[in-house]
Amino acid sequence: MITILKPGTTEERRNQLTRWFESQGLQVHAAIGPEQTVLGLIGDTSGIDAEMLRLLDIVESVSEISDPFKSANRKFHPEDTIVDVCGAKCGGGNFAVIAGPCSVENPAQIKEVATRVKASGATMLRGGAFKPRTSPYDFQGMRAEGIELLLEAKRETGLPIVTEIMNANHLPLFEEVDVIQVGARNMQNFELLKELGKTDKTILLKRGLANTLKELLMSAEYIMAEGNENIILCERGIRTFETYTRNTLDLSAIPVLHNLTHLPVVVDPSHGTGHANLVETMAMAAAAAGADGIMIEVHNDPAKALCDGPQSLTPDQFHRLMAKVSKVREAVTCD
Ligand code: PEP
Numbered sequence: 022m023i024t025i026l027k028p029g030t031t032e033e034r035r036n037q038l039t040r041w042f043e044s045q046g047l048q049v050h051a052a053i054g055p056e057q058t059v060l061g062l063i064g065d066t067s068g069i070d071a072e073m074l075r076l077l078d079i080v081e082s083v084s085e086i087s088d089p090f091k092s093a094n095r096k097f098h099p100e101d102t103i104v105d106v107c108g109a110k111c112g113g114g115n116f117a118v119i120a121g122p123c124s125v126e127n128p129a130q131i132k133e134v135a136t137r138v139k140a141s142g143a144t145m146l147r148g149g150a151f152k153p154r155t156s157p158y159d160f161q162g163m164r165a166e167g168i169e170l171l172l173e174a175k176r177e178t179g180l181p182i183v184t185e186i187m188n189a190n191h192l193p194l195f196e197e198v199d200v201i202q203v204g205a206r207n208m209q210n211f212e213l214l215k216e217l218g219k220t221d222k223t224i225l226l227k228r229g230l231a232n233t234l235k236e237l238l239m240s241a242e243y244i245m246a247e248g249n250e251n252i253i254l255c256e257r258g259i260r261t262f263e264t265y266t267r268n269t270l271d272l273s274a275i276p277v278l279h280n281l282t283h284l285p286v287v288v289d290p291s292h293g294t295g296h297a298n299l300v301e302t303m304a305m306a307a308a309a310a311g312a313d314g315i316m317i318e319v320h321n322d323p324a325k326a327l328c329d330g331p332q333s334l335t336p337d338q339f340h341r342l343m344a345k346v347s348k349v350r351e352a353v354t355c356d
């Protein structure tokens with residue numbers, strides 16, 4: 022349920038009403054803007070008489086929200102959320118560029134890629150240390166050592182780091198990680214989401230291979246319900262009957278999610294297409310469609326990559342992509 026207060030309502034009256042809602046067992050999410058104050062009620066509102074509320078002199082309108090996601094809902098929080106990762110912002114007009122290899126492979130590789138993507142304008146460094154591979158015989162990642170190498174690359178370049186978690190028991194290893202990625206395969210690992218909700222880390226939540234946008238938002242809700250609101254959503258393509266591309270990159274997810282939620286939305290055209298030669302075009306398309314950032318796999322020698330080489334760009338290709346994406350962003354920004 023959402024209660025919009027009349028302009029000019031005093032803080033005292035607002036607090037009075039808030040306390041009353043709380044006494045009814047509800048959590049109140051207040052969005053106090055210059056024009057409007059919106060009180061979002063989270064919890065069981067069946068005991069609240071909307072008609073009676075509407076009669077209060079400070080209440081402008083009351084609407085009942087049937088969306089099951091409350092904290093992530095834009096109706097409760099009309100302003101865009103801007104996630105700030107050590108100064109690298111995402112959302113509300115701030116464009117994040119997360120780039121780096123699929124997996125951290127050795128010190129020289131991550132160092133070189135980090136230096137090159139930083140020089141081309143990346144704002145965060147990605148690299149998998151724990152890898153969710155379809156086959157147990159494939160490279161599983163460097164694990165704790167991989168995180169150490171990412172931290173070293175961060176010290177050298179200043180880029181905040183993004184890396185995937187697969188098991189909540191590994192959380193102590195992520196203490197210095199800036200952004201914890203929840204991969205597509207774990208989007209509905211609800212116990213993991215709850216544990217991440219208890220941290221204050223930024224979470225990059227990727228859409229599952231066969232999940233709807235509503236399910237993605239419900240997963241974000243799991244994290245937010247525990248108190249962590251630092252979430253970046255990531256569209257990375259879904260499974261369809263099409264086999265030419267690795268996944269079908271659903272770019273309509275960007276405007277749909279922007280309508281439904283205040284959380285920033287980034288796009289991963291690397292996993293979204295699976296082919297290096299399609300990544301630049303789809304990165305430009307994502308920027309044109311209003312994405313708050315992109316995530317791009319970059320490898321110093323894609324042919325020899327231990328994971329996802331066919332979709333990885335060389336640093337030179339990434340440099341070109343950055344130039345093109347920034348032109349697209351200029352073209353679609355009106356002010
Ligand atoms: C990744 O980012 O390397 C990854 C495994 O992504 P996804 O979970 O989207 O497949």
Ligand code: MN
Pocket residue numbers: 123124292318328329
């Ligand atoms: Mn990958």
